[in-house]
Amino acid sequence: MRLSLCHLSKAILRRSSSLAMRSSTAEDVDKFAQYHPTVLTLKRLIDFGIENTSTDDSFLFLSKEIPVRLANIMKEFSFLPDKLLSMPSVQLVGQWYEQSFQDVLQFNERHSNISEDVLNKFNETLDLLQKRHSTVVETMAEGILEMKREHNEYADDGHTASCIQYFLDRLYANRIGIEVLAKHHLMLFAKMGKDEHCIGAIDPECDVMSIAEDAYESARVLCDQYYSAAPECEFECHSSVSNSLIDNRISLTYIPCHLYHMIFELMKNALRAVVEHHRHHTSGLPPLKVLICQGHKDITIKISDHGGGICRSQLVKIFNYLYSTAPRPDDAQTMAPMAGFGYGLPLSKLYARYFNGDLWLNSIDGFGTDAMICLKLLPTDASELLPVFNRTALSKYTQAERVADWSDQISGLENR
Numbered sequence: 321m322r323l324s325l326c327h328l329s330k331a332i333l334r335r336s337s338s339l340a341m342r343s344s345t346a347e348d349v350d351k352f353a354q355y356h357p358t359v360l361t362l363k364r365l366i367d368f369g370i371e372n373t374s375t376d377d378s379f380l381f382l383s384k385e386i387p388v389r390l391a392n393i394m395k396e397f398s399f400l401p402d403k404l405l406s407m408p409s410v411q412l413v414g415q416w417y418e419q420s421f422q423d424v425l426q427f428n429e430r431h432s433n434i435s436e437d438v439l440n441k442f443n444e445t446l447d448l449l450q451k452r453h454s455t456v457v458e459t460m461a462e463g464i465l466e467m468k469r470e471h472n473e474y475a476d477d478g479h480t481a482s483c484i485q486y487f488l489d490r491l492y493a494n495r496i497g498i499e500v501l502a503k504h505h506l507m508l509f510a511k512m513g514k515d516e517h518c519i520g521a522i523d524p525e526c527d528v529m530s531i532a533e534d535a536y537e538s539a540r541v542l543c544d545q546y547y548s549a550a551p552e553c554e555f556e557c558h559s560s561v562s563n564s565l566i567d568n569r570i571s572l573t574y575i576p577c578h579l580y581h582m583i584f585e586l587m588k589n590a591l592r593a594v595v596e597h598h599r600h601h602t603s604g605l606p607p608l609k610v611l612i613c614q615g616h617k618d619i620t621i622k623i624s625d626h627g628g629g630i631c632r633s634q635l636v637k638i639f640n641y642l643y644s645t646a647p648r649p650d651d652a653q654t655m656a657p658m659a660g661f662g663y664g665l666p667l668s669k670l671y672a673r674y675f676n677g678d679l680w681l682n683s684i685d686g687f688g689t690d691a692m693i694c695l696k697l698l699p700t701d702a703s704e705l706l707p708v709f710n711r712t713a714l715s716k717y718t719q720a721e722r723v724a725d726w727s728d729q730i731s732g733l734e735n736r
Contacts, residue, residue, distance in 0.1 A: 345422055352391035357497070357706045362522060362573050362675060362699035365504060369519035375509045376434050379442055382505055383427040386449075386498060390421045393494040395709040399717035400487055401480050403471045409463035413456055420449045443510040446502040456495055457663060460488065464641070481640075486716050488641050490707035493670050497706050500575065500674075518576070524699075526574040528612050528619065529557060532583050536608070539587035547595045551605040551625075553587075559614040570614045573699040578671045582679060585664040586623045586691040593627025593689065618677075619695050626688040635683055639666045675702040 358381075368378070397405070397414050404410055423445050427438070464484065504520040506512040517523055536553045543550040557570050590608050598605050606626040613620045630638065637643045643662045665679075672679035677695040696702040707713070 345418055345425075348387075348425060349391045349394050349421065352387045353395045353709050355388045355391075356708050357389045357392060357704075358385055359704045359706060361704070362696075362702040365500075366519055366522055366524060366573060366699060368504070369508050369522070373508075375439055378505050378509060379427070379434060379439055382446070382501060383424065383442070386424045386446075386501060387421060387428060389494060389498050389501075389706070390417060390424070392709045393417070393491055393707060394421065396487060396490065396707075396713065396717070399483075399714065401483060404463065404467045404480075404484065407463040407466040407470075409459050409466055413459050413463065416452050416456065420452060423449065439509075443506060443512075446506055447510075447512065450499060450502050450506075453495060453499070457492060457667065460491065461641070461663060483717050485640060489666070489670065490713070492667060493674060493705065494707050496670060496674050497704055521575050521577075522573060523576050524573045525571045526576055526579060528570050528572065528579070528621065529555060530569075531576060531579050532610055532612065532621065535580050535583040536587050536610070539584055539591055542588065543591040543595060547592075547599075549595055549605060550591055551594045552607040553610060554607050555610045555612070557612045557614075561614055561616060570612050570619060572619050572695065572697055573702070574675070574695065578674070579695075582668045582671050582693055583621065583623070585668045586679075586693070589664070590623055590625035590627060590689070590691065594625050597626070597628035614697065617697055617701065619697050621693040621695075623691045624688065625691075629685045629687050629689055630681065630683040631685045635681065638681065639669055641666050673705050676705060677702075 367373075394414075394417050397417070400410070405414075427442050427445070500521060503513075504522070507514050507518070508520040515523075517525070532555065540550045540553075559570060587608070594605055594608070609622075609624040611620075611622040611624075613622070641663060669679045672693055672695065675696060677693065679691075679693050681689055681691050683689040
């Protein structure tokens with residue numbers, strides 16, 4: 321579909337005026353956004369840590385790669401709807417990205433004389449960048465709530481909602497990618513948060529069962545705090561590759577905190593669904609069932625519950641940001657919320673897709689849900705999925721909303 325000339329002109333004018341306010345960095349952002357991010361695999365990241373790669377080599381790569389990744393997503397900020405861009409929280413996030421870009425960019429020209437002092441300052445900059453971006457998700461969520469409070473009808477517009485969903489997916493995927501590079505470098509070369517079982521941020525023998533058990537236990541404690549009850553969980557491992565599993569364990573090369581995040585979120589949702597669906601039953605709570613299966617190419621984790629399932633009209637919205645089947649938590653409450661912000665599932669899906677995996681739900685309304693995580697078994701297949709600013713991305717923001725007809729299955733499901 322061709323871009324509307326009117327939409328495109330407005331977008332370019334808005335982008336120009338937006339960048340004019342930060343003229344000191346606009347030219348550099350344009351320059352680095354012309355490059356595509358370097359797509360890495362888990363194998364390449366592991367090799368980076370075991371092939372005696374020097375701190376200098378990592379510095380040279382990251383001092384260019386991180387500005388490229390930042391610039392690509394910074395170009396997209398100015399194509400957001402005006403009424404979202406004007407929100408204080410969204411402006412704050414934009415300022416964080418501009419500051420991070422400027423901070424890292426100062427090292428880009430220091431390639432001829434890499435002293436120990438420069439390397440130490442670079443490590444401090446990466447550490448500060450991680451801390452600065454640690455609340456990007458929450459702050460952007462607050463920005464969207466600010467827009468909804470001020471422009472409720474505008475926020476519910478289909479094209480606006482589509483643009484915001486598209487941008488947030490890309491913003492958070494970009495954030496994950498930068499965080500992985502920074503954390504991996506710091507754990508390898510600055511010994512920050514170093515784990516003896518890991519090579520940098522990556523565990524070459526990540527024990528899926530152990531992480532699933534830890535995630536269940538954390539979710540169970542949270543559930544018990546809220547409901548004074550929590551279902552049990554039954555775990556099973558299966559391998560189509562080997563008839564005998566060592567200690568009933570399956571492992572893969574992966575980032576442990578990413579795997580924990582995904583499983584914990586799915587466990588938390590499943591526990592809540594079971595307790596609320598069976599709250600008036602006296603026969604006890606049916607257990608969750610977790611199957612971990614190793615195939616020739618993939619590892620699949622299935623978390624099954626008897627929590628009443630999700631109807632199709634909700635299922636198509638379940639990965640939308642700020643959509644939740646639970647009431648929004650009170651800002652004044654002291655305990656960590658069980659649910660209600662609507663970011664858990666879409667973020668978990670991004671973590672799964674980041675290394676070429678996926679996450680989805682199969683649900684039977686009135687019975688229960690199977691939540692599925694599929695990950696690449698081989699680290700050579702686990703490649704980053706990174707957003708790139710180009711004509712295709714621009715068209716998502718500027719083209720008029722497509723009118724759905726009877727053949728649009730998604731549109732049809734929302735009305736069933």
